[in-house]
């Protein structure tokens with residue numbers, strides 16, 4: 001023992017990693033899970049993260065399950081993948097995404113990844129040339145921030161404006177960008193804000209990005225998950241104006257995040273990204289990273305082709321009902337306001353009025369006490385870049401959501417300043 005204590009070992013923590021992860025959603029969720037009271041008999045209500053797949057209402061389509069079983073049984077997909085993905089899966093994704101567009105995507109523009117997560121990882125690493133910077137939204141999906149700070153890519157933040165339906169602050173973008181700005185990240189439909197951008201607004205963003213000489217990263221993992229009046233329009237429609245890298249996948253629309261299948265598309269009709277060398281670097285980085293599982297790729301033509309429209313419309317109906325219930329119940333709670341009724345994705349951002357609360361000083365304390373006293377998990381806004389806001393997931397079983405929001409209301413009442 002004494003020998004061991006005296007001996008010097010040459011390895012240790014990697015501070016860059018530890019610091020990049022410190023503000024991560026999972027970190028906050030772990031922290032809140034620690035606060036739960038094990039003596040509370042009630043079940044925990046998880047409105048903190050967006051994975052409705054465990055709930056029976058959000059079970060994936062049987063056609064998708066069949067597709068995976070068939071791919072496995074065929075014994076045709078036990079081999080290694082190619083680094084950009086199997087041609088039959090790339091083709092299926094290109095055709096599927098072209099269905100809703102005014103032009104046809106080429107399968108050569110499609111790169112298959114282990115979920116969007118891996119697309120984010122390789123894309124941010126590729127963009128992170130020393131000295132450059134990237135424009136990211138506030139609030140945001142913080143995986144981008146973690147990867148950027150790990151790769152020492154400077155982040156410049158533009159605001160999404162709640163009073164304008166969470167639209168991009170376009171003026172800010174022009175002031176933030178300089179000749180070292182390489183990309184602008186846009187998440188549409190939006191996690192965490194629950195809005196979707198109009199065609200006109202997307203066009204303005206594309207024009208601004210083009211003027212500044214930056215490409216647009218369009219995270220469209222919630223593509224078509226819209227249930228308000230505004231339709232979903234893909235940034236792909238504006239790739240004539242500005243080069244677009246689109247990120248998407250099946251995790252959210254099919255409710256199968258565990259299947260780890262996503263895609264990254266280079267939409268570059270004028271070969272701007274190609275001529276710059278970026279496309280070659282993306283292909284190279286994919287060569288040295290993991291591939292999505294081959295049998296999921298083998299199943300993709302059937303997953304995309306055989307899932308009936310009924311499946312999507314019934315899930316959207318459920319999400320609409322959940323989002324409306326959420327909005328209605330939040331309105332009853334005095335210290336919380338929702339500036340914009342959710343119309344897309346699985347989340348809404350709501351603002352805390354701390355002046356109405358007696359013994360709570362910020363969003364983190366609010367969420368910690370809420371976990372402890374009500375066995376209810378909600379994400380503090382700071383986890384997505386907005387302090388003293390909350391991000392609420394409404395994509396859970398409706399009864400559970402109603403129960404959760406009533407616990408939230410009780411909690412808020414209990415901690416409200418008493419009127420004299």
Ligand SMILES: *Cc1c(COP(=O)(O)O)cnc(C)c1O
Nearest residue numbers: 115116117141191249251257262
């Ligand atoms: C969930 C999510 C992802 C990650 O998607 P996976 O395909 O499950 O890796 C990426 N971007 C946003 C905005 C998300 O909400």
